Amino acid sequence: MNKISVIIKREYVTRVRKKSFIIMTILAPLLMASIIILPTMIMMNQDGEYKKIAVIEDNSDLFKGVIRNTKDAEFVYLENVKVEDLQKTFESAGYYGILYISPELINVPNAVQLISKQQPPIGLLQYIENSLKKEIERQKLLAYKIENLDEIMKNIETSVSVQTKKIDETGAVKGTSTGIAMALAYLFGFMMYMLVFIFGAQVMRGVIEEKTSRVVEVIISSVKPIQLMMGKIIGIALVGLTQFFIWIFLTIGIATVVKTTVLPKNNLTELTQSVPQNMMSADNQAAVAAQSANVSPQLAEFSKMFDSAMNQPWGLIIFCFIFYFITGYLLYASVFAAIGSAVDNETETQQFMLPVTIPIIIALMVAIGTMQNPESSLSFWCSMIPLTSPIVMMARIPFDVPYWQIAVSMALMIVTFLAFVWMAAKVYRTGILMYGKKTSWKEMWKWLRYSG
């Protein structure tokens, strides 16, 4: 036992001290955070740039005044100006671009152009498209000569935004965002995949390194093969967990910083949280609506997502993550160790890698499917089968999985990983001392049944 700890220590220390480890550990959360934060920042910063756009119509005035000015774009309708002339001078005239509309637009959907020096933002395009579309629809309706059309139009104008609420056992209602659950499902499934693969492959490389450098002979003359194998697997698992915890702390740290600096301090959180509780009260609703009017809608949306992320059952998620990481990792790492022991160099591993990779790839694909449909039976079964459950179950957990399912999945996982470790140890013991022979699955099966 004492020797195993010496081995674990070496495996851990040599890896944690590597520059690549330190860089990855610090950079990954920053990268993650920037992926989440940057789009929001860009979205919020868009307001700042004011654009003036010239609108020119070809020999008609069907769309005069149709596109209303917004707070960051002004549409100037120009008459008796030729596009060809303005094209050369619009920039010096202070225009961001020219919107050129042909009268065929009513029948030909693409008979409109936005000419500009820069790539126009999606939001602006959508706004123009929507405005024109509405106008064309209105004009087409007008052609039917319906009485009181204007009034009818006003009446049917609606806007819908689905609010998702979840009721837990105690009857309390929580605001959730499916978007966040999906993002988390994806994040966890993918992280699991990465961790199992990266660290499992590290085990394999470590075994091959020891085998090719013949270190293994020296060590096997001091400790048992199983001790060496488990020491390596556990040492690398600790490296993975260290990285994972540092990532969690850094992410929480970054999230806190973002929350306190980027978001305005006028209690957005309380505001959005109070909405569900007061759903039924019309008075309050009006009050809230009035209040929200003061906040930019993007910020409110961001804050809502943020709170939804914070409302996830983090305790359960972290517990499951660590459990599935350890067991899933042990399962795959022991297979990787067995493969590493059976070959003479890394290029030979490929024929063995494919069958190991396939369940992981399937798991990842099912995990992505899980985000669209968390309750599907494929997701359910894949979250039970131990080869895929670490990844698929992690993808399901943000969507509230019944506890009994988690328990069954975990129990199956424990039994399976023990069986895999046991088999891998048998292959490993024979494999590490075999040189110069091309190993096949059949050969490994034979090693598995060796008794001595």
Place this chain on the structure above:
Amino acid sequence: MALFEAVNVTKKYGDQLALDKVSISVPEQSIYGLLGPNGAGKTTLIRIINQITGPDSGELYLNGKKLMPEDVQVIGYLPEERGLYKKMKVGEQALYFAQLKGLSKAEAMKRLKYWFNKLEITEWWGKKIEELSKGMAQKVQFVTTVLHEPKLLIFDEPFTGFDPLNTNIIKKEILYLRERGATIIFSTHNMESVEELCDNITLIDKAKTLLEGSVHDIRSQWAANEYDLVFDGDVKIEGNGDYNILNQQKEGNKSIIRLKTISSIKTNDILQTVLKSGNLISFNPALPSMNEIFIRVIENRN
């Protein structure tokens, strides 16, 4: 008394016989040579002694008791292909292996300092193995092998990769270790080192023992009635019915002659005939070198 004994050890890899009823007996505080051409089964035997792999049949005894897994603590093993982590620093690596052999960190540190000083490799402590030459790495490995002061030391080809200077240093250390009570088994192709170091040898070929015994006895046995005579000045001898002249050569102002008796003539009678030819300086039975014996034994077999 034998410190280590292997009795009728047999090992098969699949259908291939790697060792066929090989027995060795290694007296305490002696140096035992395992000789044989490549692929003879030496490394297999060494691995079995180290309990890296088990024999199919046969017994192993250490100090008269059956060899047990715990005994690895009193065995030191220097494998043929050096096994060190390339990316690890010399000092850390030596400490690691010492701890795996059961030494405490402090004790390992103390002993490492002593050995690093002795072999003059202290300045390599912070270097990575990949920065060292093959011979340098081998010295490090030698230290890690002997550090826990094992009673039984097993060196698989300890001299390959060393320059003559370092070969000598390692030879000296091996003799010193024996003096301090260690028993040493080593395999080698370097027959010169066998003559210098080994008390006993076993010659294995194709899984079988071909020759076994003390180096001195074996060389006398193979002497085969040959004698070396050295004369002052230029001397020539003719062969007769009792002996043939195998070789005559001049070295400086000496003549060296090798003769082989072909009848049952006594050495006294030979002397009487050759003394007439000139001034005899020395007369020795010609002991064949281990190299010659090795080649002859293997060739005879084929």
